[in-house]
Amino acid sequence: MLTILVIEDNELNRDMLTRRLSRRGFRVISAECGEQGVAMARAEHPDLVLMDLRLPDISGFDATMQLKQHDSTHDIPIIVVSAHAMETHRQQALDAGCDDYDTKPVEFERLLVKIHRLLKMEEDQMRQAI
Amino acid sequence: VSHEPRTPLNAIIGYSEILLDDIADAKGDPAQALDVQRIHMSGKSLLALIDDVLDLSKIESGKLEAVAQSFNLSRLVQEVVAVIQHMASKSGNRLDVVCPPEVGQMHSDRNKIRQTLLNLLCNAMKFTARGVVRLEASRSRGEDGEWVTISVKDTGIGISDQQVQKLFQPFSQADEKIATQFGGTGLGLAITRAWCRKMGGDVSVSSEPGKGSTFTIRLPAVLPDRALATAAA
Numbered sequence: 001m002l003t004i005l006v007i008e009d010n011e012l013n014r015d016m017l018t019r020r021l022s023r024r025g026f027r028v029i030s031a032e033c034g035e036q037g038v039a040m041a042r043a044e045h046p047d048l049v050l051m052d053l054r055l056p057d058i059s060g061f062d063a064t065m066q067l068k069q070h071d072s073t074h075d076i077p078i079i080v081v082s083a084h085a086m087e088t089h090r091q092q093a094l095d096a097g098c099d100d101y102d103t104k105p106v107e108f109e110r111l112l113v114k115i116h117r118l119l120k121m122e123e124d125q126m127r128q129a130i
Numbered sequence: 131v132s133h134e135p136r137t138p139l140n141a142i143i144g145y146s147e148i149l150l151d152d153i154a155d156a157k158g159d160p161a162q163a164l165d166v167q168r169i170h171m172s173g174k175s176l177l178a179l180i181d182d183v184l185d186l187s188k189i190e191s192g193k194l195e196a197v198a199q200s201f202n203l204s205r206l207v208q209e210v211v212a213v214i215q216h217m218a219s220k221s222g223n224r225l226d227v228v229c230p231p232e233v234g235q236m237h238s239d240r241n242k243i244r245q246t247l248l249n250l251l252c253n254a255m256k257f258t259a260r261g262v263v264r265l266e267a268s269r270s271r272g273e274d275g276e277w278v279t280i281s282v283k284d285t286g287i288g289i290s291d292q293q294v295q296k297l298f299q300p301f302s303q304a305d306e307k308i309a310t311q312f313g314g315t316g317l318g319l320a321i322t323r324a325w326c327r328k329m330g331g332d333v334s335v336s337s338e339p340g341k342g343s344t345f346t347i348r349l350p351a352v353l354p355d356r357a358l359a360t361a362a363a
Contacts, residue, residue: 010137012140012141012144012145013137013140013141013144016141016144016145016148019148020144020147020148020151023151083136083137088197104136104140105136105139105140105143105144105177106140106144108144108147
């Protein structure tokens with residue numbers, strides 16, 4: 001079973017994403033802030049991270065950079081899910097190293113397409129490595 | 131701050147989607163499903179209204195920014211058409227598109243032009259049944275540089291002269307019945323006009339009741355510096 005780490009401070013958003021992803025067959029773990037999310041990613045090495053940008057401690061940009069710069073987590077695909085529907089934030093998120101970007105309100109089916117695309121790329125890369 | 135009013139609304143929309151899934155899985159009461167669908171749809175239209183109001187308040191407070199990037203216009207048109215195509219088939223309309231590759235590149239606010247085209251096409255589809263909606267793009271060169279003209283022509287219900295006067299004012303759908311019958315926030319055209327002007331151009335309309343309407347936007351192919359300068363201020 002594939003594991004997705006949801007880093008999101010809003011309780012309802014976290015709960016919604018968790019329930020909907022679980023229903024689609026993912027194992028979901030979640031963190032309420034950036035530090036906790038980064039620690040969890042290092043400990044559990046999830047298959048994918050959904051990252052909110054506005055977090056109470058460090059920003060989602062910083063958390064993304066920390067994960068992408070660390071040897072043990074740099075290969076985990078990250079989708080930034082942000083309420084900031086601004087082109088500048090999108091660019092900033094991509095600069096920080098995220099693999100994809102989506103905006104809130106989450107259109108779940110659209111997000112799922114992005115998740116599956118990244119997970120498939122990951123799988124193909126692993127096959128090639130073998 | 132702009133996302134704050136949307137946060138609770140996202141929960142309303144998201145949880146109603148979860149409930150719909152629950153009801154479907156449990157083969158639950160269809161009447162309940164219908165009620166939840168109403169909550170979901172109302173949430174979505176409130177969200178559209180909030181998005182529009184926020185856009186409009188940005189315009190009114192002078193915080194509207196135009197962000198220029200280079201892009202291929204016919205590719206943008208293709209993208210927009212792909213989104214609107216299902217709406218065309220639903221309303222039984224034919225969508226004709228004339229956008230030759232010669233219209234070429236633009237250097238302007240791609241996102242605003244995309245939204246503007248979606249808005250005009252969406253309106254045309256809403257007010258036309260079993261007719262034709264035609265999008266036509268062209269490029270011209272004048273003394274004041276290169277211009278792109280895009281028109282959206284429909285064979286729909288049309289707009290009277292009196293209604294045309296109010297068309298671009300906020301919250302002034304041509305007729306109160308329109309909102310009930312066709313939906314929409316009554317802000318789309320006000321926003322469209324402000325955006326087109328911000329990008330150095332404008333939007334105009336000609337219409338005949340019962341025959342149809344043509345909305346035309348005319349924009350400089352390259353966003354003028356003053357638009358950017360005001361955005362930075």
